[in-house]
Amino acid sequence: MRIPRQFLCLFFVFSLPASADDEAVPERAQDLNYGTVLYEYYQGHAFEALTALKVATHKGGIKGHGDHPALVEGGLMLSYGMTRDAKAIFESLLEESNSQQVPTAISVSPSSRNQAWFYLGKVLYLEQDYLAALESLAKVDSVLLRTDAPALFQEWLYLKGQISQHRGQNLSALAEQIELLPEGNLWRAYLRYNQAVSVADKHPEMTISQLQSLSQSLGNTLDKENSDFEERRALREQCLLTLGQLQLQLTQYTHAIEAFKQIRLDSVFSDQALFAYSIAASNMKQYGLALQALNTLKARSLFTPWLQQVPYALAYVYEQLKQPELALDAYRAAASHYHQVSEQLEFDHQTLTEQKIMRALKLDDAAPLQLGIEPIANDAYGHLKVEPLDFNIAGLLSSEVFQLGLRDLHELYKLKFSLARWERQLDSFSLMLETRGQLRDQRIEETVAAIESQQAEHWVDQQKDYLAQITQAKRDEDMAFFASKQQLEFKTQIQSVFDALERFPEGEEKNAFIQKIRRIKAYYDWWVADQYGVNLWQAEKQLIGLTHATEEFNARHVKLKQQIQSNQQNALLASRVNEGRERLKRLSLELDRRLDDARLQLVQQVRNDLAMQRGEIQQYLLASRKAQARLSDLLYVQHNQVKRVTPDSPTEAKSRETEVEQ
Numbered sequence: 183m184r185i186p187r188q189f190l191c192l193f194f195v196f197s198l199p200a201s202a203d204d205e206a207v208p209e210r211a212q213d214l215n216y217g218t219v220l221y222e223y224y225q226g227h228a229f230e231a232l233t234a235l236k237v238a239t240h241k242g243g244i245k246g247h248g249d250h251p252a253l254v255e256g257g258l259m260l261s262y263g264m265t266r267d268a269k270a271i272f273e274s275l276l277e278e279s280n281s282q283q284v285p286t287a288i289s290v291s292p293s294s295r296n297q298a299w300f301y302l303g304k305v306l307y308l309e310q311d312y313l314a315a316l317e318s319l320a321k322v323d324s325v326l327l328r329t330d331a332p333a334l335f336q337e338w339l340y341l342k343g344q345i346s347q348h349r350g351q352n353l354s355a356l357a358e359q360i361e362l363l364p365e366g367n368l369w370r371a372y373l374r375y376n377q378a379v380s381v382a383d384k385h386p387e388m389t390i391s392q393l394q395s396l397s398q399s400l401g402n403t404l405d406k407e408n409s410d411f412e413e414r415r416a417l418r419e420q421c422l423l424t425l426g427q428l429q430l431q432l433t434q435y436t437h438a439i440e441a442f443k444q445i446r447l448d449s450v451f452s453d454q455a456l457f458a459y460s461i462a463a464s465n466m467k468q469y470g471l472a473l474q475a476l477n478t479l480k481a482r483s484l485f486t487p488w489l490q491q492v493p494y495a496l497a498y499v500y501e502q503l504k505q506p507e508l509a510l511d512a513y514r515a516a517a518s519h520y521h522q523v524s525e526q527l528e529f530d531h532q533t534l535t536e537q538k539i540m541r542a543l544k545l546d547d548a549a550p551l552q553l554g555i556e557p558i559a560n561d562a563y564g565h566l567k568v569e570p571l572d573f574n575i576a577g578l579l580s581s582e583v584f585q586l587g588l589r590d591l592h593e594l595y596k597l598k599f600s601l602a603r604w605e606r607q608l609d610s611f612s613l614m615l616e617t618r619g620q621l622r623d624q625r626i627e628e629t630v631a632a633i634e635s636q637q638a639e640h641w642v643d644q645q646k647d648y649l650a651q652i653t654q655a656k657r658d659e660d661m662a663f664f665a666s667k668q669q670l671e672f673k674t675q676i677q678s679v680f681d682a683l684e685r686f687p688e689g690e691e692k693n694a695f696i697q698k699i700r701r702i703k704a705y706y707d708w709w710v711a712d713q714y715g716v717n718l719w720q721a722e723k724q725l726i727g728l729t730h731a732t733e734e735f736n737a738r739h740v741k742l743k744q745q746i747q748s749n750q751q752n753a754l755l756a757s758r759v760n761e762g763r764e765r766l767k768r769l770s771l772e773l774d775r776r777l778d779d780a781r782l783q784l785v786q787q788v789r790n791d792l793a794m795q796r797g798e799i800q801q802y803l804l805a806s807r808k809a810q811a812r813l814s815d816l817l818y819v820q821h822n823q824v825k826r827v828t829p830d831s832p833t834e835a836k837s838r839e840t841e842v843e844q
Contacts, residue, residue, distance in 0.1 A: 216244045216251060223258070229597055232258050269314065272302055293330045296323050300334055304341060312345045319345075340369035347376055356380075366403050368410055371396060371417055379424060386428055393428070397421040397444075416450065423451045427458055435462040439471075453479060453489060460495065469503045490795075493519050494802050497809065506813050513810040520803035527796040531789055536781050539788055542572035543579070553588075554595020566592060578791045587784045594777050601770055608766065611759050619752060626746050633739070645732045652725055656718065661710050664717035669710055676703055 215238035222231040235255050238244050244251045256271035303318035319342055328335040343359030356377055363370035378392035400418035405411060426441035439462050445455040456475045463472035476496040479489065497512030530538075543551045545558065546567050559567040565585040570576040578584050655663035665673065679699050686692045710717075 215241070219244075219251065219254065223254070227600065228258050229593075229600055269302060269306070269318070272298060292323070292326060296327050297331065297334065300327065300338055304337075307341055307345060310348075312348050315341070316345050316349075336363060336367060336369050339363055340373060343373045344376065347380055366399075368414065368417075371400060371414070375417065375421060375424075382428060386432060390425060390428055390432075393421050393425040397425065419445045419449050419451050419455075423455055423458075426455065426462075430458055430462055433465070435466045438462045439466075447478070453482065457489070457492065457495075460499070464499060464502065467502075469499050473499045473503070490520070490523065490799060490802055494806055494809075497806070501809075501813070506817055510810060510813040510817065513806050513813060517803060517806040517810055520799050520806055524796055524799045524803060527792050527799065531792045531796065534785055534789055534792070536785060539575070539784065542570060542575055543568045544571050545569075553592045554597075554599050558592060565589065575788060575791065578788060584784070584787055587780065587787060591777075591780045591784055594773065594780055598770075598773055598777065601766060601773065604766055605763075608759055608762055611755075611762075615752060615756055615759065619749075622749070622752065629742065629746070633742070642732060642736065645728055648728065649725060652721055659714075661714045661717075664714060664721050665710050666713065666717055666720070669706070669713070669717075672706060672709075676706060 215234065219231050219234045219238070222228075222234055232255065235244075235251060235258075238251070252271055256268040259268040259271070299318050299321045303315045303322070306312075306315035306318060309315075319338060322338060324335065324338070327338060339359045339362050343356045346355040346359065356373065360370055360373045360377065363373070374392065374396050378389045378396065382389040397418050400414055400421065404414055404418070408414070422441045422444050426438040429435075429438040429441060439459060442455045442459040442462070445451055447456075449455070456479050460472040460475040460479075463469070463475065473496070476492055476499060479492045480496060482489075493512070493516035497509050497516050500509035500512050503509075540551050540553065545551060546569065551558075551568055566588055568579070568588075570579050651663075654660075662673075676699065679695075679702075683692060683695055683699065686695070
């Protein structure tokens with residue numbers, strides 16, 4: 183059972199502070215997951231909003247909004263008729279907020295809490311769970327509700343009065359609620375009407391008196407300037423119709439006719455009033471008035487089964503008027519009408535499909551009905567706002583069972599289109615993974631080319647060669663191998679001097695230079711020996727750094743090769759997409775099964791209704807044919823009596839014998 187949209191919107195103002203001194207609440211979603219929920223809700227996708235809430239809960243919950251998301255979840259559950267789950271959420275959150283035992287991030291104002299209990303009680307009442315509805319309504323603060331929302335307070339009194347009546351409680355409880363409502367209030371009028379008809383079986387005279395008083399009261403308050411003028415006028419005519427039918431049962435025909443006369447010809451109750459008027463007039467032997475009422479009805483579309491008796495009743499009135507020829511023609515026309523209607527109903531019964539049912543319905547704007555494709559307006563009771571194009575199902579369309587079946591079928595189709603949207607999203611993910619795979623292959627080619635250009639193995643071999651040379655020099659204590667750059671340059675200079683002296687002519691001057699360069703060479707050797715430890719440490723330090731860099735390079739190189747050879751991340755994403763497809767497939771199969779069941783139930787309801795209508799039509803057809811045969815025999819006997827008074831000529835006698843044989 184759906185709830186009024188203002189109830190759902192109410193949850194989005196639950197977070198308003200109780201006073202202006204309280205901390206201002208956020209005006210936008212503080213959590214990305216909650217933003218997704220609100221977006222789906224305002225798009226009219228209640229199922230997707232519920233799914234987003236469940237996903238957010240699985241991921242750790244929604245932050246920054248207190249109990250507000252849970253209240254929204256309760257409202258969405260109510261929109262799907264999950265009243266027990268919603269009631270559990272409201273009781274845990276609203277009562278907890280009321281007791282203030284556990285602080286909440288965003289408080290629920292007393293006014294909002296009050297209205298939440300009221301709407302929950304209303305939904306439970308619509309589900310005919312009167313005990314649970316009474317429990318919820320009992321938690322409403324009547325004083326606060328009367329101050330904040332007077333209209334809801336009056337409806338609250340009406341609901342309590344209705345529950346008192348439905349539960350078979352003492353009528354004093356109903357009378358108490360009526361007295362609390364102001365005079366002239368429409369809810370009071372409804373309760374008065376229900377109070378009157380509740381005692382019709384045991385105290386019909388009391389019911390007649392109360393209905394007369396109520397109809398007069400409603401007539402005095404009719405004002406075309408008021409917004410509820412049409413509703414008041416319709417309720418008054420309903421009172422007059424019930425009053426007239428009750429007086430008709432008590433054989434108070436004159437009073438019944440007076441009540442029926444006050445109902446407008448263009449009223450929704452005029453068909454019932456006209457037929458009841460014709461019955462009252464017939465019982466008063468005023469067949470002319472009865473004939474006039476039935477002719478008025480006959481000119482209309484006989485779209486309800488009980489109106490199908492009009493052609494038979496019309497013939498019956500002709501018979502009572504002592505006009506057998508007209509009555510015979512009327513019975514013949516009635517039989518023909520019933521025969522055509524019966525054949526049409528049988529054809530509709532045999533060829534009935536879901537598509538035919540949808541073609542027999544239309545929206546308020548005359549658009550064809552297409553379940554699940556676009557949002558369809560519905561009232562506070564969850565009934566889709568559709569109208570019949572085929573009058574054969576007009577009565578069925580008004581039934582609660584058919585309305586709920588139509589609503590469920592609409593919701594299942596909406597869910598089917600939602601699953602189709604999810605499947606398209608999975609297709610998009612598959613395309614993204616395919617594109618990602620192509621980009622990965624391209625990057626792999628580029629990376630392999632870059633690795634080859636870096637000659638990684640050559641540099642690894644060089645490092646190994648350096649390590650071997652340094653290890654061997656350290657083992658041999660080759661001090662010259664570890665000489666610093668400055669020392670090597672100095673050695674080069676000394677060697678260049680020795681080379682130059684070899685080309686120098688012999689003599690004392692050459693000998694003096696040789697002695698001098700030898701002393702320099704000795705100093706150089708001492709210098710290298712003295713710096714051997716420092717130079718060795720510097721070489722080993724650089725070797726360690728080179729080794730670490732090489733090891734890191736090798737590790738990254740190995741990891742890069744592993745990543746090139748392995749596609750684990752993309753495979754994981756692909757597996758998640760495939761798992762999603764499997765889950766979606768299972769959901770689709772289950773949804774198709776539910777759709778078939780809902781479709782068959784809806785079609786079966788229409789078939790049963792058509793079969794019931796055909797059964798009633800068959801009774802009218804049989805009665806019409808019997809009356810036709812009876813009048814034919816009567817007219818034939820009367821005709822023969824006339825003929826015996828006036829003898830036939832030979833030709834006429836021969837013709838009469840032929841007719842008798844036929």
